[in-house]
């Protein structure tokens with residue numbers, strides 16, 4: 001049995017892709033929450049949301065995290081993937097235990113595993129293990145590739161009618177971050193939760209060529225997917241300023257996709273939220289203005 005409450009909630013990563021969507025959905029439901037931000041200047045999109053309390057803090061500053069966690073029972077834990085993410089998230093978990101947090105909703109990744117060849121999947125698994133070891137309630141959200149990741153290619157799609165990756169012909173059950181956020185909302189506001197792991201996918205597994213086909217159809221112009229070699233992709237990522245650790249991690253991530261390891265489709269979005277996950281074509285319709 002579960003019952004809905006107005007719990008004390010802190011969300012981290014609130015200025016990012018999933019976190020901002022989560023904040024918007026909490027506000028739309030009139031559920032009050034605190035949002036940790038590194039700088040108020042970067043929090044324009046959060047400032048005017050109903051029920052939000054902005055708290056300035058940084059995972060690097062343990063005292064600021066302890067301040068943010070005062071009186072909090074439910075936290076949403078997310079940071080970008082960097083060589084520091086494992087260490088910073090583990091420190092955050094220590095602070096959560098100290099502060100009397102009851103439940104951690106951690107944004108992890110599909111196929112997180114300690115022995116994975118993909119560094120992102122290894123560090124997420126380490127943080128998951130750390131959370132498990134505390135005995136706190138947990139919800140591990142393990143989403144597959146984000147549809148919104150394609151926004152990083154918006155200019156290439158707009159001006160060159162193409163986008164690049166190293167995914168080959170592999171099918172991937174990519175998922176809309178709005179559906180991931182909707183699951184986070186449910187887990188943050190529902191009492192009597194059992195600890196659980198959620199493998200979160202979209203409704204279909206599609207190849208990058210299919211992604212190009214859908215983009216072409218919705219945007220009504222030919223968009224091509226260009227499959228490139230790992231080294232070419234790595235050079236491009238470094239050129240665009242990605243730190244080496246992260247760029248190499250993305251190559252590992254895409255090798256995992258290319259091996260067909262991210263093609264499973266789950267019913268998690270429907271089971272948790274009661275709504276069908278968004279199709280890739282719906283994502284493109286909704287974000288059309290970014291690509292044309």
Ligand SMILES: NC(=O)c1ccc[n+]([C@@H]2O[C@H](COP(=O)([O-])OP(=O)(O)OC[C@H]3O[C@@H](n4cnc5c(N)ncnc54)[C@H](OP(=O)(O)O)[C@@H]3O)[C@@H](O)[C@H]2O)c1
Pocket residue numbers: 012013014015016017018019037038039042057058059060078079080081088107108109110120142143144145146147149
């Ligand atoms: N992209 C995908 O396809 C995919 C798929 C599955 C899982 N994931 C996982 O999703 C996560 C990324 O989610 P996202 O795309 O929503 O992230 P994002 O847009 O990159 O946002 C990262 C957030 O973390 C905050 N942050 C970074 N360093 C911080 C620090 N030291 N202290 C406090 N906050 C800090 C950022 O704040 P600022 O605004 O101040 O920088 C920002 O709000 C990663 O863990 C990744 O492994 C991604």
